[in-house]
Amino acid sequence: xxxxxxxxxxxxxxxxxxxxxxxxxxxxxxxxxxxxxxxxxxxxxxxxxxxxxxxxxxxxxxxxxxxxxxxxxxxxxxxxxxxxxxxxxxxxxxxxxxxxxxxxxxxxxxxxxxxxxxxxxxxxxxxxxxxxxxxxxxxxxxxxxxxxxxxxxxxxxxxxxxxxxxxxxxxxxxxxxxxxxxxxxxxxxxxxxxxxxxxxxxxxxxxxxxxxxxxxxxxxxxxxxxxxxxxxxxxxxxxxxxxxxxxxxxxxxxxxxxxxxxxxxxxxxxxxxxxxxxxxxxxxxxxxxxxxxxxxxxxxxxxxx
Amino acid sequence: xxxxxxxxxxxxxxxxxxxxxxxxxxxxxxxxxxxxxxxxxxxxxxxxxxxxxxxxxxxxxxxxxxxxxxxxxxxxxxxxxxxxxxxxxxxxxxxxxxxxxxxxxxxxxxxxxxxxxxxxxxxxxxxxxxxxxxxxxxxxxxxxxxxxxxxxxxxxxxxxxxxxxxxxxxxxxxxxxxxxxxxxxxxxxxxxxx
Numbered sequence: 001x002x003x004x005x006x007x008x009x010x011x012x013x014x015x016x017x018x019x020x021x022x023x024x025x026x027x028x029x030x031x032x033x034x035x036x037x038x039x040x041x042x043x044x045x046x047x048x049x050x051x052x053x054x055x056x057x058x059x060x061x062x063x064x065x066x067x068x069x070x071x072x073x074x075x076x077x078x079x080x081x082x083x084x085x086x087x088x089x090x091x092x093x094x095x096x097x098x099x100x101x102x103x104x105x106x107x108x109x110x111x112x113x114x115x116x117x118x119x120x121x122x123x124x125x126x127x128x129x130x131x132x133x134x135x136x137x138x139x140x141x142x143x144x145x146x147x148x149x150x151x152x153x154x155x156x157x158x159x160x161x162x163x164x165x166x167x168x169x170x171x172x173x174x175x176x177x178x179x180x181x182x183x184x185x186x187x188x189x190x191x192x193x194x195x196x197x198x199x200x201x202x203x204x205x206x207x208x209x210x211x212x213x214x215x216x217x218x219x220x221x222x223x224x225x226x227x228x229x230x231x232x233x234x235x236x237x238x239x240x241x242x243x244x245x246x247x248x249x250x251x252x253x254x255x256x257x258x259x260x261x262x263x264x265x266x267x268x269x270x271x272x273x274x275x276x277x278x279x280x281x282x283x284x285x286x287x288x289x290x291x292x293x294x295x296x297x298x299x300x301x302x303x304x305x
Numbered sequence: 306x307x308x309x310x311x312x313x314x315x316x317x318x319x320x321x322x323x324x325x326x327x328x329x330x331x332x333x334x335x336x337x338x339x340x341x342x343x344x345x346x347x348x349x350x351x352x353x354x355x356x357x358x359x360x361x362x363x364x365x366x367x368x369x370x371x372x373x374x375x376x377x378x379x380x381x382x383x384x385x386x387x388x389x390x391x392x393x394x395x396x397x398x399x400x401x402x403x404x405x406x407x408x409x410x411x412x413x414x415x416x417x418x419x420x421x422x423x424x425x426x427x428x429x430x431x432x433x434x435x436x437x438x439x440x441x442x443x444x445x446x447x448x449x450x451x452x453x454x455x456x457x458x459x460x461x462x463x464x465x466x467x468x469x470x471x472x473x474x475x476x477x478x479x480x481x482x483x484x485x486x487x488x489x490x491x492x493x494x495x496x497x498x499x
Contacts (some may be wrong), residue, residue, distance in 0.1 A: 020356040024391055031385055032430075038382060039380055043371070043380075046368040057323050058324075060320055064327055
């Protein structure tokens with residue numbers, strides 16, 4: 001009863017500005033209450049008041065993270081961040097290394113398959129090798145590769161580039177673990193000249209004009225050819241004999257650069273041939289190693305040169 | 306004015322301040338939408354309700370901004386923002402006659418004044434509380450009260466800027482609020498012409 005009367009009194013007295021002042025006074029009183037008087041109940045009220053707000057806050061947080069992902073907590077100088085960045089860099093390097101290695105292996109496999117398809121079951125062993133040193137003074141200088149006698153490398157073993165390009169032959173200086181390769185532009189090579197746009201398989205090799213290419217200055221070859229032979233620039237020179245092993249026969253070696261008249265022999269012309277690829281520009285090659293009996297036979301006949 | 310709509314918008318504003326508002330942060334000054342909602346209501350509500358509605362929003366602000374005590378427990382002090390918002394309302398209400406209240410730019414200015422005065426009162430009450438009780442630290446500890454006023458002045462400026470588009474948007478919801486549109490008719494030249 002007393003409470004009802006009190007409420008009635010309050011509602012009749014506390015109106016308008018008086019109510020505002022009362023509320024302000026109450027707020028001031030609460031603001032100056034010590035913590036021990038506030039802590040037991042204000043926290044609970046705050047938790048209740050937060051109930052309707054929390055779902056909207058959650059939605060707002062999701063939106064905020066979408067619009068502007070949190071970066072305040074990110075300290076780029078923190079040790080763990082630096083460590084992670086270094087790890088990421090290390091793994092990136094390893095990944096690139098693995099990718100390059102995979103590409104190199106793919107190239108090697110393709111080259112090996114190509115050569116293997118060419119030689120069939122002839123007993124020739126194919127070894128992949130890496131070019132580990134070139135002559136810095138001359139593009140057609142000697143090249144060092146990382147296989148040697150221990151791997152079966154022997155003099156005049158054909159060194160093949162990209163599956164079917166004759167890159168050169170192992171020189172007489174065969175080390176235990178590495179070999180020197182004499183690049184094709186420094187070898188005399190018997191070739192036949194095929195059209196640049198492919199050949200007709202039904203035609204015999206002898207149907208195409210042949211010549212012996214001799215090295216000249218500038219990493220080129222020249223060879224004499226009959227004037228009645230049909231020769232055009234761009235024709236492909238392929239090896240025509242077994243001087244570098246049966247595997248090298250038919251491989252591409254160069255491209256006709258120019259056809260010149262021969263002043264000394266009126267019925268002949270001179271073809272100038274440039275190499276298709278140079279060993280010095282390659283990183284990986286395939287070396288065709290003859291079976292021991294064939295090597296012995298070759299030694300017996302005095303070698304290729 | 307419909308109080309339910311006011312409370313709803315205040316709760317939404319508090320939620321936005323505590324979440325989405327962070328994307329509008331410039332430096333360390335984050336604009337707050339709660340004072341903007343209060344100013345929007347103050348500019349259209351009858352004078353008799355003005356202080357009360359501001360204190361209600363201030364109470365909400367107090368409940369949502371607990372202070373951290375020395376023993377790592379939270380303390381909710383009811384009063385600093387409540388009184389601060391009341392002071393802001395007392396400043397803004399007389400300005401209504403000077404400002405064209407449907408103009409967002411004048412609303413931005415009113416928001417700036419409101420926020421700045423509310424912040425001054427907030428810092429003052431916490432300072433008095435600190436001097437009298439010495440039992441807990443204000444939310445800006447270990448900074449100074451002057452530093453907090455300077456920080457809140459930047460927040461007030463940000464509020465004033467954000468209020469311009471925000472109040473323009475709130476004005477689109479005016480029919481929901483149920484503001485009284487009755488005008489007092491006074492004798493004048495136009496009336497005499499009729």
